Amino acid sequence: MENEEMMQNTLLPDDPRLTAYALDEMEPAERMEFEKQLQQDATARQMVAEIRATVASLANALADEPISLSMPAAEGERSVAHAAIIPGRDFRRLDGGPLVPEGMLGKKIKFPHFYYLVSGLAAACFAVFFVYWQRTAPLHENKKYLEVPLTAANSTGEAGGIKVELHTAIPAAEESGSLLSVQVDRASYAAIRRFIQQGQRPPVNAVKIEELVNYFPYDYAGPERAGSKGEFSGPPFAAHLEVASAPWAPEHWLVRIGLKGREVSEAARLAANGTLVAIAKEVSMQVKFNPVVVQAYRLIGYEHRSLAKDDFNRDSITAGEIGAGRMVTALYEVVPVGIEMPVASGVDALKYQMAKADYPNSKARNPGSTEMLTVQIRYQDPVGNGRNQLEFPLYDKGTRFADATEDFKFASSVAAFGMILRDSPYKGLATLADVAAWGRAGVGRDAGGYRNEFIGMVERSKRLLQ
């Protein structure tokens, strides 16, 4: 009887659930059900193991696959050269073998072509050097502003395993070299999701918390929209500041700064030759903490930046220019005055900045209340050179985490997940169960299902982190 039942339950090799299970693509309920079946079925377990092994070598091989074929001359020899030095391709073929226009198939490189190959290789070396140079140079040039670059963008090559990104060369001409843009890369999210789906714990340097947090859209209203003729009045940004107790360290505050650029009308977009519309340039954002109430603070994320490069304060963000409708989210953990500094419990105090005494006189502006911090944003209008400054003060109203907005809870959940994956000393009391609970509390409307997908990923990662 029992035998018969087991026979009926045997999973066939054609069952696509084997792969879905191996890739962690199952809903929790289905997964549990399926695991019960697997326990009964050694052959199926073996198949899952084989699928995982196959997938691992597939992913590795595909990470090595050349990313560019050939590109127009403008973007240069770099791309062509990539094709020439592609490992694992037939170097006798001009474009590396596969994907050849049919007429070219099987043609071997003739002798003169060899020179092209050699010069292509030389160009590749130059291009690789040039790209790195382009990527590092602006950071130094902008030091007068740069405290925390919002362009984490180009460092994705570090994220273990996503080698392909490194080849995604930015056409050199497009890098102006002097301005940093408001982008916070979000590639880290896709990378860790891939690791987790493949049943691996993501390596620490693949986890970039600021990228994870900024992967998700938040419900920040922009400032007033343009008038009917596309003219603007009022500031180009809205800042959405919120503070509540930090869920992983309730004696600390967690501050969320959401910046949303003004939306512009379709007409304005068209008037700008079809490109996105700059609403501000030379943007720099600085957060000043009031030492009357703030003892110390740290910007969450950006851990991949080496300490040697961190010889500047982490209290300002240079955004270069900001395009219409963009949003950026930054989180600060704040230690109030009168609380023991976390250094006592073994945390590297260097990551914390002490609040400085040069806080602007807030009493004059708001007698009777004490500001926790002020966000100062300086910018220029896209046309013209006048500097503008916006200030957004934040007051602590003693909000508990449970009473925070959904966006705040969700962003906290994502940040805590990142800290756990990094095994950060700042994670405090946070467990994966907490992360999932906070995420669920903050799931909100979840247009597109991204937040739910995140929560599913947190659930799946429980097994990986035990």
Add this chain to the structure above:
Amino acid sequence: MNIEPEQHHVGNDSSSLVQEAVARHQAPLLRYATRLLGGDVERARDVVQDTFVRLMAQPAAAVESHLAEWVFTVCRNRAHDVLRKEGRMKRFEEGQAERLTAADPRPGRTLERNEQHETVLRLIDHLPHNQQEVIRLKFQNGFSYQEISRITSLSVTNVGFILHTAIKALRREMAAQPD
């Protein structure tokens, strides 16, 4: 309209989302489109270009949270438009074992390369086109079943089935390879 060069310059600088998209996705998209178009790099370039132009017309907030998925979806649709227009669609119908490459054993290699990866890539190139596409979207671009389903308009079940079939075939082929 506005002929001030500075104005133009500002316009270009401003497209941070598009710049980001170009920087991150141009090369993967070009590769993706080239495969969809049967190796036609020129047309692939047009399709990718067109994808970015369409991106420019989008409000940033509407796409930035799922930028990769968005550009891949649009790129795919554009590539299929091109194929349809030229009556080449049938070449890439589902299940057809279209060989885009002719991969022979090649002696006399002088460049350093990982032979195992090379073998795997060659085996992937021999899969039917739809399997190749899903395999690459999954393992090269890191999309989930759900995202692949949205990009390709296949059902999630279908994506799962195609992946399973492809992985099974590759596993068999890989086991058959002499070491």
